[in-house]
Amino acid sequence: MADDKKKKVTDASYGVTNHNAIDVHVGKRIRLRRTLLGYSQEHLAHGLSVTFQQVQKYERGSNRVSASRLWDISQLLEVDISYFFDDMSSSTQSNSPRQIAFSDARIETEIQNNDPMVRRETLELVRTYYSVESPQLRKRIAEIVRAIAQTVTS
Numbered sequence: 001m002a003d004d005k006k007k008k009v010t011d012a013s014y015g016v017t018n019h020n021a022i023d024v025h026v027g028k029r030i031r032l033r034r035t036l037l038g039y040s041q042e043h044l045a046h047g048l049s050v051t052f053q054q055v056q057k058y059e060r061g062s063n064r065v066s067a068s069r070l071w072d073i074s075q076l077l078e079v080d081i082s083y084f085f086d087d088m089s090s091s092t093q094s095n096s097p098r099q100i101a102f103s104d105a106r107i108e109t110e111i112q113n114n115d116p117m118v119r120r121e122t123l124e125l126v127r128t129y130y131s132v133e134s135p136q137l138r139k140r141i142a143e144i145v146r147a148i149a150q151t152v153t154s
Contacts, residue, residue, distance in 0.1 A: 022088075024061030026070070029084045031059040035123040047076045062135045 034044050041052040041059075048055070048069070057063035058073075065073065074081045116122050132138050 020061065020064070024063055024065050025088055026038060026084045027059040027061040028127065029067070029086070030055075030073060030077070033079055033083065034059075035120065036127055037077060039077075044073070044076060050074055 030044075034041070041055040045052040045055045054063065058065050058069075070084060071081060074083065077083075129138060129141065134143065
């Protein structure tokens with residue numbers, strides 16, 4: 001009996017996550033909105049009465065967000081629940097539910113990780129940019145960034 005407790009898990013599926021392309025997309029949208037609002041994972045977790053690790057799992061898509069939990073998240077992040085499904089790729093939408101459920105989320109994640117719009121630094125830059133109240137000053141900041149980018153890439 002004691003030997004049974006000491007056995008290591010050797011199941012071939014150990015460590016394999018159940019990432020689903022839709023779960024990954026919803027998780028990225030949660031992270032995007034949370035970051036744009038300047039909320040930490042801890043802040044969101046506190047509002048949901050869960051641990052920040054649970055929020056991490058939602059954002060990675062390794063844990064599926066239930067409908068009631070997604071509703072709670074939408075209320076805390078002040079968005080309509082449809083927000084989490086916006087910008088889904090047309091290839092994801094055209095697949096049948098069975099194809100989506102068994103899609104290779106690793107490929108989807110690699111493609112999205114190369115997208116600068118989902119990077120943390122981009123989100124922080126956008127949030128900081130919009131914290132500048134003066135539209136004229138924001139316009140000048142954008143012009144400066146464009147000029148720097150042109151100088152560096154030329």
